[in-house]
Amino acid sequence: MSNFDNIKSITIKQPLKLDCGKEISNFPLAYETYGNLNENKDNAILVFHALTGDQFASGQNPVTNKEGWWNYAVGPGKAFDTEKFFVICANVIGGCMGSYGPGTIDPTTNKPIGTNFPVITINDMVNAQYNLLDHFKIERLFAVAGGSMGGMQVLQFVSNFPNKAKVALPIACTASHSAQNIAFNELGRQAIMSDINWKDGLYDGKTSNPDKGLAVARMAAHITYLSKKGLQEKFGRNLQERSDLKFGFDADFQIESYLRYQGSVFVDRFDANSYLYITRAMDYFDLTKQHGGNLSKAFKGSKTKFFIISFTSDWLYPTSENKDIVIALNAIGADVGFVEIKTDKGHDSFLLDVTDFLSTIKNYLNTTYLNINERRI
Amino acid sequence: MKEEFKVISKLIDEKSRVLDVGCGDGILMEYLSKNKVVDVRGLEISKEKVKKCLSNGLAVVEGNAEYDLKQFPDLSFDYVILSQTLQAFMSPENVIKDLLRVGKKVIVTIPNFGHWKVRLDLLFKGEMPITKNLPYEWYNTPNLHMCTIQDFYNFCNNKGINIFKIISLNGQKTSKISSSNLKYKNLISELGIFLLEK
The missing domain is CATH 3.40.50.1820 (Alpha/Beta hydrolase fold, catalytic domain)
Known part of the structure; x- marks a missing residue:
């Protein structure tokens, strides 16, 4: 950081x-x-x-x-x-x-x-x-x-x-x-905790961070921040800098490329453990x-x-x-x-x-x- | 401000709690909170109008009276106002019931379908009447349940609702309606303003 x-x-x-x-x-x-x-x-x-x-x-x-x-x-x-x-x-x-x-x-x-x-x-x-x-x-x-x-x-x-x-x-x-919100947060946390670099949360914050897990967490969460209609209008099935499908697992679609980008820039500014703690705080929130x-x-x-x-x-x-x-x-x-x-x-x-x-x-x-x-x- | 709102505000005691159902742009709410020192809330179905009210700092909640009056506790307001909206509800009967539950007193304004111009339109033109207070064609009117002052008077009597006061409004002219002049007032009033209690 x-x-x-x-x-x-x-x-x-x-x-x-x-x-x-x-x-x-x-x-x-x-x-x-x-x-x-x-x-x-x-x-x-x-x-x-x-x-x-x-x-x-x-x-x-x-x-x-x-x-x-x-x-x-x-x-x-x-x-x-x-x-x-x-x-x-x-x-x-x-x-x-x-x-x-x-x-x-x-x-x-x-x-x-x-x-x-x-x-x-x-x-x-x-x-x-x-x-x-x-x-x-x-x-x-x-x-x-x-x-x-x-x-x-x-x-x-x-x-x-x-x-x-x-x-x-x-x-x-x-x-x-809600249960749905807790579910999405859990998905993000599992992505982080499955990253080999997470090391039970004791990564050093310098050389090896659970960036991959955090990026996936961000990608999943990002989808929940947008609407189906909004995504469709912005990206539709548009392809990313290519004229045809490549029959592989690269980012063929613009939406894939967009999510990958969102994930990659997020890890530069956010700490994976903070993501765990803050999502947990949200899940525990029940004012009623x-x-x-x-x-x-x-x-x-x-x-x-x-x-x-x-x-x-x-x-x-x-x-x-x-x-x-x-x-x-x-x-x-x-x-x-x-x-x-x-x-x-x-x-x-x-x-x-x-x-x-x-x-x-x-x-x-x-x-x-x-x-x-x-x-x- | 509309003459109708002046009549309504005269019916309201100082320092009371008021709910304006279908508060529109909040003109009555603003007048009441500035001139009568009342604690006034609004319920309005149109997003545009709700935003206008909130922009003026008014406590207005977006909602539909047919579903959203439920959230207000029994007798939680001194007055509940319903201005020229009753005819647009799916079930005016249930709305009136809810208004009388929420408010100690209820003020209801009826656009009078018994006005002589309305009667003449139908009689001579043979067409659905279009007037200042009822400006829609039959195919696009939001008004599902039109009634006359006489109809609403009968409704209240049948349902055991106490009528404290009825005020007739014709242009700028106001007058009292009583059981003895009801037939005549039903012919010459554009609006009937009812003060009710359960």
Whole structure:
């Protein structure tokens, strides 16, 4: 992995009791910010990243030199307008962009912690990131937002800290990971763990990494992020730089070549063990179960304004699962808005510039910020 | 703002919880939250309109009243509003039942099929009437269950639904409808606005 010397991070000193029973302390949480915190400290938005994201939501990621994962949404004049709002984004614990994770070097062995890292949950991720409020001396966030696993963190955050965010924006997510989602994650993990270089998770992170397994995991997952229609329209049965089938196992089709490329670039920026840990955290996520089978209880007494968004072609976190959250919120009279955005771009839509998606968020946030401030006067 | 919305907002007490079913662009919701200090939620079937409402910061959920009213608990709102939408449902009877379950009071606006212009159209032209409130041709109308003020009045009586108030709206003119002037008002009203309770 690249060096993290110039990455911002806080060291969380006080012990954090994890769901698995273990305790961690004195660990790093890497973060990035965009825009400026105003004098009242009422314009902060905490954005949570998804499975393979990191703290670099916007601009250029200084480690990968690629565009930030939510560059369409976060920036000056964008949906999360950094001319108005102070956007904070942290790398989740278990991640591989400077936060405490399986790739962190254990000073006693001088090797990556690997699978000696404790199994973490969405709850643990959120509890770790809560320390950022203290760090910035923010009493209350204006909003928490995120898509996919980021959305799960939004739900967990408002459940854990009911009055710490005025607005919650969970996008394309679920309150409880489905059997299908667990199945896809297991497929990815098995691909990694079957790689001879995985070595029970104790690879050295330098010479031999389970790149092949991680690439296959990424390829499989990538299919779940797109829709059938989207794939068909983009690739169809188009051939890859050839006029005819080659009767072999090279990438004859463009879709094969595309997936291979996606897999190969992914291993340059992501750690296989992080992939195991983070997918596990997603699988364990069941906010309904955390509240005795009644999801409404997770949000009881919440004064937060919820805005839930799903996408028509998202079959990984389908509208029905997003709507379950809406139903649970309506059952307790919470302030909730919900729209299903029409698109062929599948689950990936939340990362893209899908028509009306980002403009609706932008207007919602700007109007709500003004409304809340007017009411205060 | 539409005269109808002014009438509806006068029926609503300050500081109450309101659900606007079929809230459209959210014009009534916005008026209510700014002028009546009410806590107002909306349910709307059109994605375009839901996006417009959310862009204005309104708490609107995309959904169909025939299926999605179920998620609201009994008597969870002081008022539930249904403005000129009843006739478009597959089962208006079930929707009214659900509205009365969710709301302590229910406000229903009926585009009146008993208006004299409607009657004359059918009588003299022999064609399905097209009016300002009912602007569709018979083959593309979303309105499946048209009724008159008299019909809805009878329906409420038959179902044991309490009618608190009926207001007639004809152009900009409002007037009260009572059992004694019902026949006449059914002839001259474009809209009938009903305040109901279970």
